[in-house]
Every structure is written in structure tokens, then in C-alpha cells.
Amino acid sequence: MFIYLDYCCNVFYTKYELMMSNKKHLKKGIILIAVIITATLSYLVINTLDRKQDISENLKNLPTLKLKDLDNNIFKIEDIEGLKVLVYINTECGYCEDQFNELSLLKEKVNNLSIIAISSQDINILKKYYQNSSFFKSNSNFLTYDYTYQISTDFDIESTPHLLIYNENNHLISQNKGFIKADKLEEKIKKLIK
Amino acid sequence: MKLKYLNLFLFLCLAYLGIGILTQELLNSEQLLAETLLEQFTRDQVISVLRFNRDWKWLTYVLLPIVMLLKISLIAKIIDVGAFFIDKEISYKKLFTTVLKAEFIFLLAPIGKLVWFYYMQTDFDLDDLQKFYPLSLINITGYENLEAWYIYPLQAINVFEIIYWIILSYQLKKLVNINFNKSFIIVMSSYGLCLFIWIIAVMFFTLNMN
Numbered sequence: 001m002f003i004y005l006d007y008c009c010n011v012f013y014t015k016y017e018l019m020m021s022n023k024k025h026l027k028k029g030i031i032l033i034a035v036i037i038t039a040t041l042s043y044l045v046i047n048t049l050d051r052k053q054d055i056s057e058n059l060k061n062l063p064t065l066k067l068k069d070l071d072n073n074i075f076k077i078e079d080i081e082g083l084k085v086l087v088y089i090n091t092e093c094g095y096c097e098d099q100f101n102e103l104s105l106l107k108e109k110v111n112n113l114s115i116i117a118i119s120s121q122d123i124n125i126l127k128k129y130y131q132n133s134s135f136f137k138s139n140s141n142f143l144t145y146d147y148t149y150q151i152s153t154d155f156d157i158e159s160t161p162h163l164l165i166y167n168e169n170n171h172l173i174s175q176n177k178g179f180i181k182a183d184k185l186e187e188k189i190k191k192l193i194k
Numbered sequence: 195m196k197l198k199y200l201n202l203f204l205f206l207c208l209a210y211l212g213i214g215i216l217t218q219e220l221l222n223s224e225q226l227l228a229e230t231l232l233e234q235f236t237r238d239q240v241i242s243v244l245r246f247n248r249d250w251k252w253l254t255y256v257l258l259p260i261v262m263l264l265k266i267s268l269i270a271k272i273i274d275v276g277a278f279f280i281d282k283e284i285s286y287k288k289l290f291t292t293v294l295k296a297e298f299i300f301l302l303a304p305i306g307k308l309v310w311f312y313y314m315q316t317d318f319d320l321d322d323l324q325k326f327y328p329l330s331l332i333n334i335t336g337y338e339n340l341e342a343w344y345i346y347p348l349q350a351i352n353v354f355e356i357i358y359w360i361i362l363s364y365q366l367k368k369l370v371n372i373n374f375n376k377s378f379i380i381v382m383s384s385y386g387l388c389l390f391i392w393i394i395a396v397m398f399f400t401l402n403m404n
Contacts, residue, residue, distance in 0.1 A: 023278075027278075027279055030275060034387060034391070037391055038387075038390070038391055038394070041391060041394040041395055041398060042394060044398050045398045045401065048401045048402060049401065052401065095239075098236060098239065158403075177404075179234070179235055179239070180234060181233070181234060181235065181236070184233070184234065
């Protein structure tokens, strides 16, 4: 095996030396690499921009999300009336827990508000979390799970908590990536409702 | 001779560190960070962030010379490739020292920033401190309500960058004994192209993070 490796190295080195001695080919090679890198990166940037714009358009009105509640029944967000805060969570995320505290405060200040937490975790983990959580014992606070595991990819959700706030007509009021305090949320909701 | 350039490199690193520390002290950037974070996060979360920053501050001091060395080495190699295209051979050591000397122009940017916020725009917030870049395109377009992925490209196009190109071209002209126009074309086509690629790469990563 070592003899074969040695042979491969010799072949590679000979070809490398030949290439280096032929400057014209090397120059063409460098230009080609530069063009390929530039074109690839430009394509990736444009593609990502387009994808983000599409997602943004899709989120303007409440999208049809494939969710189930913890009893494994289909959960339809569209059936919920009033303001809706969709919050994408992970039960192990400390900031998500803090976010629920802030959302509790928000509910004291804003009327007719429902909180729908969405997670892609296993339903058994969510059931255990639900048992230990006082937040979801309240009416109009729902814990659901994304049974297709597609929501985070489809809507470009890369971190938790991720909040989407929809008004009574299911139009997007605001989106927030990460934790946000109750008074900031209240400010956003009241400003945009006016 | 070697010691002279080592001293120059160390002086550059120390200058950046010194300006950074001076900026933190004079502009109270930590307090500013705390105030900004308190608007968005709870007190405990903010304390945790500040503690983390303080604990890992030493890493900045360690990484800075490494990053500077990598940057200067890479730019020197890129210009070496540019010179290769016109069939000129330049010693890498000379190119390295050329780029090292030219790097000093970028010290004016953080100094300019410090002077601006200390004497002129004294009422500033963290957003201003992060996004402002003296004598750059971002000062013309403004940065309020600007998408995050636009920030770096607009900051990167600045007067210091142009002066840097001129200094590199002038130094290269003396090294290789060619006219200024030709040396500028070498710098533009090698370093300029790579800078463009770098900016697009940063844009791509910023887009994906937001």
C-alpha cells in the first residue's frame, strides 16, 4: 500500500511540476477558478435573497401550518380568533422559557390574545414539558407540534424563540427572531394595530 | 532587518489593541451594550452576556495578531499571483513588508470613529457605534432601516481602502520597476477581485444568519 501511495505522490508531483512549468495553463486555471468562485457566490447570494423574499411573502398572511396538539389531533390555527402569537420553541431553550414569562405579562396588557407554541420535538418530550409547565394550563395558550418537521425549513426559522404575530384578520403584524420583552411586544402590537 | 519588520508588525497589532481599549474606555461601550440589551432582554440575561464578554475578552488579544498575520500573508500571496500574470517575480518577503506597511492606513478608521463619537456625535447608541464607518459609502446611504447584509459591503467601500490600493500600487511600482498604471492594474485585478469575492462571501453568510 505504501509503494502505491508513493507511486501516486510521484505521479502527482510530476504532473504538478509540468503544470507549474506551463505558465499559460496555470494562468488560465487561476482565472477559471476565480470566475467559478465569483459566479457560485453571486448565485448563492441571489438565490438566498429570492428564497427569503418568497418566505416573507408567504408569511404576510397566516400560512396553513400542519400542526397537531398533544392528543395527536389536527390543530387549526385559522380557527383561533383574535390576535395570535406563534412562537417557535425548543423545550430545552432557556430563552424560550423566559419568553413565556414575557408572553404571560403581555396577555395582561393586550386583550383577545392567543399564544400558539410550535415545536418540532418528539411528542413525548412535549407531553412531559406540558405537565411541568403552568403557562399552557391557561386558556388560549396552546402547545402544538410540527409533525412534518418542515416548518423551520419552509419558513427559515433557525433559532428559538422565533415569534410571528398575526392580527384578527390573520395579517402579519410583526416577526421577531429571538427573545423580546413584553413591553417591546406591546409597543409593536399597539403601534401596528393603529 | 527581520527584527525591524517584526517590530513593525507588533506595533501594528498593539496600535489596534490600544485604539480598541481607548474606544471602550472613552465611549463606554460596555455600558452602552448593557443599556441596549436591557431594552430587549431581562436583567439576568444581560448580566450573563456581559459576564461572558468579560470572561472571553482575552481571546481578542490573542486572536488579533493571528488574524493580522493571516490577512497580510494572504494579501501578499494574492498580489504575488497578480505579479505572476505579468511574468514578474517578486520575493514574497518584500511583498509581505509592502502589505504590512500599507496596513497602517487602516488604523485611521478606528481613530476617525473614536474622534467622531467623542467630539462630534456625542449622542449615539450601540447601533451607531456598530454601523458607522468613517469616510465610507454607508455614511452617504445612511444605515437606519438598512438590511443587515448591506452593512459590510457599504462599509468596505471607503476612502481608506482606495488609499490602501494606491499605497500598494506605488510600493509595487518601486519593487518591480513598472509604471504606476500597470502596478495599479495588478493590485486591482488580484487584490481587488479577491476583496470583491470576500465581500460577496460575507454578504452570503450574513444573509443566512438573518
